[in-house]
Amino acid sequence: MEQRVFGNTGLHVPVVGMGTWHTFDVTSREANERERVTDAAFKAGATFFDSSPMYGEAERVLGRTLRGRRDNAIVATKVWTSNDREAMTQIAASLAFFRRSVDVFQVHNLVAWRNRLDQLQRLRDEGAVRAIGLTHYAASAADDLLRAMKDPRVQAVQVPYNPRERWIESAILPAAADLGLGVIVMRPFGQGSLARLRVNSSALEPLKPFGISSWPQALLKWILSDMRCHVAIPATSSPDHLFANAAAGVPPWLGPDERHYIAGLAGHPS
Numbered sequence: 123m124e125q126r127v128f129g130n131t132g133l134h135v136p137v138v139g140m141g142t143w144h145t146f147d148v149t150s151r152e153a154n155e156r157e158r159v160t161d162a163a164f165k166a167g168a169t170f171f172d173s174s175p176m177y178g179e180a181e182r183v184l185g186r187t188l189r190g191r192r193d194n195a196i197v198a199t200k201v202w203t204s205n206d207r208e209a210m211t212q213i214a215a216s217l218a219f220f221r222r223s224v225d226v227f228q229v230h231n232l233v234a235w236r237n238r239l240d241q242l243q244r245l246r247d248e249g250a251v252r253a254i255g256l257t258h259y260a261a262s263a264a265d266d267l268l269r270a271m272k273d274p275r276v277q278a279v280q281v282p283y284n285p286r287e288r289w290i291e292s293a294i295l296p297a298a299a300d301l302g303l304g305v306i307v308m309r310p311f312g313q314g315s316l317a318r319l320r321v322n323s324s325a326l327e328p329l330k331p332f333g334i335s336s337w338p339q340a341l342l343k344w345i346l347s348d349m350r351c352h353v354a355i356p357a358t359s360s361p362d363h364l365f366a367n368a369a370a371g372v373p374p375w376l377g378p379d380e381r382h383y384i385a386g387l388a389g390h391p392s
């Protein structure tokens with residue numbers, strides 16, 4: 123698995139990690155099955171994990187599957203509330219799930235971001251947080267996100283990017299690169315809808331020299347071939363899918379022609 127320097131944070135991240143929205147919001151009985159997904163992530167070197175208090179039981183379940191190996195993982199989670207006191211409660215719960223330390227603590231959907239940055243900065247000073255980030259999922263928030271990214275306390279940004287959702291290309295990606303921010307790509311498969319597209323194996327034939335043997339791998343390589351993206355975090359409940367996704371995290375990377383070809387297969391030629 124290729125590792126990339128995560129902006130100016132001092133962290134090195136594997137280019138393929140794992141999200142936990144829906145997939146890790148499960149009962150304690152199902153949590154045992156999710157342990158196998160985390161096992162696969164460790165075997166494949168996809169040891170960057172993203173969660174949020176917004177994802178129900180996901181933080182608790184992820185924390186449980188990381189027991190005994192937390193030090194070998196990079197954990198990103200979020201705080202998501204406009205209430206300062208509730209924010210402290212959320213942050214304390216996250217720290218408890220992840221053995222008192224979160225690698226990338228993000229302000230979810232920019233909610234009350236100035237106040238949250240004040241709180242997260244204090245935690246970074248105390249050594250409980252390594253990097254502070256911001257997330258948003260919507261193109262309509264691009265201007266607000268851009269403004270917030272310029273706050274000197276911000277070190278990372280998490281945004282959607284796939285052949286159907288390219289709004290970050292015009293301003294967010296260039297600004298992230300200029301500011302030295304780490305970039306986490308959410309929704310690499312458009313919440314699963316892109317991964318489910320039927321693409322003929324013959325259409326993937328020209329991509330074989332790039333180590334691509336499946337359509338989801340083509341989508342991940344499409345993202346990761348833009349070197350301004352540091353880690354993509356597909357969510358999965360399947361160890362097999364985890365292994366297949368992780369296999370896309372190695373060179374050779376694609377050029378503009380192959381990226382254009384894949385965008386066309388996705389129905390969104392650039």
Ligand SMILES: NC(=O)c1ccc[n+]([C@@H]2O[C@H](COP(=O)([O-])OP(=O)(O)OC[C@H]3O[C@@H](n4cnc5c(N)ncnc54)[C@H](OP(=O)(O)O)[C@@H]3O)[C@@H](O)[C@H]2O)c1
Nearest residue numbers: 141142143308309310311312313314317356357358359363
């Ligand atoms: N969506 C958002 O608005 C949002 C917002 C903030 C943060 N995030 C973060 O970004 C992460 C990723 O985004 P997402 O979960 O919305 O969607 P996604 O990663 O684009 O898609 C997840 C879906 O893809 C399927 N999948 C994964 N690998 C596959 C493979 N190799 N072959 C076929 N299907 C595959 C999964 O099903 P299986 O379980 O069957 O594999 C799952 O249904 C989230 O989990 C979260 O951590 C998302």
